[in-house]
Amino acid sequence: MPPKQTGRPTYKPTDEQRRTVKAMTGYGIKQCDIAVAMDIDEKTLRKHYRREMDIGATMATSKVAESLYQNALAGNVAAQIFWMKARADWSEKTRIADADGNTLDTVIHLIDGKSRNLPNDA
Numbered sequence: 001m002p003p004k005q006t007g008r009p010t011y012k013p014t015d016e017q018r019r020t021v022k023a024m025t026g027y028g029i030k031q032c033d034i035a036v037a038m039d040i041d042e043k044t045l046r047k048h049y050r051r052e053m054d055i056g057a058t059m060a061t062s063k064v065a066e067s068l069y070q071n072a073l074a075g076n077v078a079a080q081i082f083w084m085k086a087r088a089d090w091s092e093k094t095r096i097a098d099a100d101g102n103t104l105d106t107v108i109h110l111i112d113g114k115s116r117n118l119p120n121d122a
Contacts, residue, residue: 011044013049021034021049022056023060024056025057025060026056026057026060031046068083
């Protein structure tokens with residue numbers, strides 16, 4: 001007669017569950033929500049899916065970056081501009097002309113996470 005099992009059975013993730021956790025992590029789903037969707041405790045999620053959670057976001061970002069890069073190469077001007085700003089330190093400067101045609105530099109300052117237009121000496 002086999003020994004009587006006590007407590008819960010040992011949890012064993014499937015390959016499909018691993019793919020699901022990796023994808024959900026990549027999409028930015030919170031761990032507590034992933035655990036609910038997988039019908040497991042958060043501790044079980046962290047114990048059995050650590051690798052998937054560690055690489056999920058990186059893999060998703062990599063796919064988006066590849067898509068952005070391909071779009072930029074294909075002539076998508078918005079993708080090209082974004083790439084150059086994000087990767088090549090390009091920036092835009094706003095110039096405003098007054099009634100006499102003199103140009104004024106505009107500087108945007110972030111205060112408490114909100115954009116505010118202040119004088120350059122602020």
